[in-house]
Every structure is written in structure tokens, then in C-alpha cells.
Amino acid sequence: MDAEIRAGVAASGLVCISSYTFFALADLGSRGISQHVQEREPAGLLLAAKPKLGEAAEPAEPATDLAQLGTRLQEAELNAELRRQVEDANRQLARYARELKDLADLERHKAQQIQIANQQLRNYGRDLKVAVERERARSRELESAYLETVRRLTDASTFKDRETGAHIQRLSHYSRELALAAGSDALEAERLFAAAPMHDLGKIGIPDRVLHKEGPLDVDEWKIMKQHTIIGARLLEGSTSGLLELGRQIAIGHHERWDGTGYPFGLRGEEIAYAARIISICDSYDAIRSKRPYKLPIPHEATVSILLNGDGRSKPEHFDPVLLHIFSQIHERFSEIFALFQDESTAA
Ligand SMILES: [Fe+2]
Numbered sequence: 426m427d428a429e430i431r432a433g434v435a436a437s438g439l440v441c442i443s444s445y446t447f448f449a450l451a452d453l454g455s456r457g458i459s460q461h462v463q464e465r466e467p468a469g470l471l472l473a474a475k476p477k478l479g480e481a482a483e484p485a486e487p488a489t490d491l492a493q494l495g496t497r498l499q500e501a502e503l504n505a506e507l508r509r510q511v512e513d514a515n516r517q518l519a520r521y522a523r524e525l526k527d528l529a530d531l532e533r534h535k536a537q538q539i540q541i542a543n544q545q546l547r548n549y550g551r552d553l554k555v556a557v558e559r560e561r562a563r564s565r566e567l568e569s570a571y572l573e574t575v576r577r578l579t580d581a582s583t584f585k586d587r588e589t590g591a592h593i594q595r596l597s598h599y600s601r602e603l604a605l606a607a608g609s610d611a612l613e614a615e616r617l618f619a620a621a622p623m624h625d626l627g628k629i630g631i632p633d634r635v636l637h638k639e640g641p642l643d644v645d646e647w648k649i650m651k652q653h654t655i656i657g658a659r660l661l662e663g664s665t666s667g668l669l670e671l672g673r674q675i676a677i678g679h680h681e682r683w684d685g686t687g688y689p690f691g692l693r694g695e696e697i698a699y700a701a702r703i704i705s706i707c708d709s710y711d712a713i714r715s716k717r718p719y720k721l722p723i724p725h726e727a728t729v730s731i732l733l734n735g736d737g738r739s740k741p742e743h744f745d746p747v748l749l750h751i752f753s754q755i756h757e758r759f760s761e762i763f764a765l766f767q768d769e770s771t772a773a
């Protein structure tokens with residue numbers, strides 16, 4: 426902008442000076458500067474009027490008309506002034522020309538710099554794209570390695586736990602359905618699908634005499650059993666994988682209850698991780714419906730009623746009310762999933 430203003434000023438100056446110079450030069454050209462000055466030099470006129478030595482003084486010519494002499498003097502001064510102005514104008518023109526050239530050089534330099542910067546940006550963009558692609562590939566590879574780890578860990582836990590592979594599959598499907606219905610995007614829902622099997626991972630660390638006890642657990646045995654949440658979280662903590670971190674949140678929080686009566690910490694409401702609140706509803710639905718050594722299976726409609734209205738043992742206050750309401754709208758999907766993934770332990 427500054428350069429444009431300077432160029433404008435220089436150009437208008439050039440126009441003014443050029444106009445002025447043109448008229449001045451035109452005037453001089455028509456007269457012939459030096460001849461004009463010499464012809465009209467008043468000193469010459471005076472000398473011509475002076476008698477030389479030895480020469481007899483001629484009778485003085487009649488004095489030149491003084492008024493004419495004065496006029497010639499004025500014209501000579503005018504011509505000298507004019508010459509000075511022409512020289513000034515020429516110097517100014519030369520300065521403007523130099524400034525214009527400098528401006529043009531500067532603009533050319535700027536254009537070159539911009540071109541170089543653009544090229545550099547294009548190069549950076551290309552390098553960045555390559556790096557992002559490489560990083561994505563690496564992250565896909567890493568994610569699939571984590572998934573593999575999770576699968577093997579949960580496989581290991583099913584060797585010990587009565588809860589079967591079918592239960593784990595159903596839990597993944599229920600939680601994805603509930604998360605999507607509750608507004609999670611597809612990616613979040615998929616991550617929950619992958620992380621859900623880790624909820625009871627900590628049962629690996631529970632002694633068989635407690636884990637496989639046929640009858641009801643006594644107080645001490647319950648204390649031990651409740652530890653599976655903490656053991657699972659310890660197994661999964663400290664990972665840089667978002668998936669394993671989600672698994673940790675689910676492991677530690679899936680037996681917490683919205684009203685604060687759950688374990689291991691008695692957290693309430695939104696203190697409980699969102700993913701754990703989703704798993705809590707899904708795990709409860711599946712546990713109520715399934716056949717266990719200590720209980721008979723319960724049909725879908727009765728299970729839904731127990732979750733929504735309570736049965737003395739289960740209470741609706743145990744669950745996130747928003748998620749429970751969404752469950753009440755999509756429970757048919759739970760029934761379909763339950764029917765789809767069956768094994769001998771869940772058959773009604
Ligand atoms: Fe559990």
C-alpha cells in the first residue's frame with residue numbers, strides 16, 4: 426500500500442514537472458537560450474558603448490533608451506531563473522525516475538519472495554499429508570494391535586469366569602446400540618463395542634473358590650468378589666491407548682450405581698464414567714435374562730419391567746435416568762441381540 430502511494434505521488438510529480446518543463450523548454454527553444462542571453466546581455470551593450478584606449482572619444486551616442494536597457498536586464502535575469510528551474514526540474518525528474526526504479530525493483534523482489542514462500546508452503550503441505558497418512562497407518566496398526574490384546578485378555582478371562590463368550594459379545598452389541606441411541610457418534614459407539622468385553626477382566630484375579638462358588642457368597646467372599654473392578658482397572662491403567670483407557674473406566678465403574686449405592690467407591694450420578702453407566706444397564710439386562718447356577722432365566726418383557734420399575738433387588742435409581750429412558754425406547758433391540766448370540770449357559 427505504501428509503495429502504491431509513493432508510486433502515485435511520484436507519477437503526479439512527474440506529470441507536473443513534465444508539463445512545466447515542456448513549456449519552459451518550448452519557450453527556450455523558440456528563443457535560443459545562449460543567443461538570446463548574449464544578444465540581450467546588458468553588460469555587452471555597456472562595453473560596446475565604452476571608447477577604447479587611444480581612440481578618440483567619439484561623441485557619445487545618444488544614451489540608449491534606459492527603459493529598453495532595463496527591460497533587457499529583466500529578461501536576462503528571467504532567462505537565468507528559467508535555466509535554473511529547468512535544471513531543478515531535470516534533477517527532480519532524475520530523482521523520481523530513480524525512486525520509480527527502486528519501487529519497481531522492490532515489487533519484483535516481493536513477488537519473488539511470495540513465489541518462494543508459496544512453493545515452500547506447497548512443499549510443507551505435501552510433507553504434512555505424507556506424515557499424516559503415515560501416522561494414520563501406524564495408528565491403525567496400533568489400534569488393531571490393541572484390539573488383539575483386548576481379545577486375548579478377555580479370552581483369558583473367560584477361561585476362569587462363568588460368564589461366557591456369548592455374554593461378552595452381547596454386551597458389545599447392547600452397548601453400541603444404547604450409545605448410538607443416546608447420541609454417540611459411530612466412532613465412539615465402535616470404541617465402546619470394542620471396550621465392553623473388558624468390564625470383568627479383573628475376575629482373572631479372583632480365587633476360584635469365590636468365583637465358582639455355587640451358593641450365595643458370604644460377606645467376606647463378596648468383599649473379595651468386588652475387588653474384580655479394582656483388579657481390572659489396575660490391569661488396564663497407564664496405557665496411552667484410548668481403547669484401554671476406556672476399558673479401565675468401564676472395569677472400575679460398571680458396578681457403581683447412579684444413586685451412590687454401588688461399588689467399589691460408591692460414586693453417584695455423573696461421577697461415574699459415561700461408558701460405565703451404559704455398560705451397567707447392558708450388564709444388568711443380560712444378567713437378569715440369563716440362566717445362572719443360582720437363578721432361572723427371565724423373559725425379555727419381565728427383565729425390562731424389572732429394570733424400569735425395580736424388583737426389590739434392582740431399582741431404577743441404580744441407573745442413569747436418561748440412559749434408562751432411552752433403553753425403554755429401544756429394548757426390543759436388546760431382545761434381538763440376546764436371541765442372536767446364544768450358548769448353552771444362556772439358553773432360556
Ligand atoms: Fe462385573
Ligand SMILES: [Fe+2]
Nearest residue numbers: 588624625708
Ligand atoms: Fe458381565
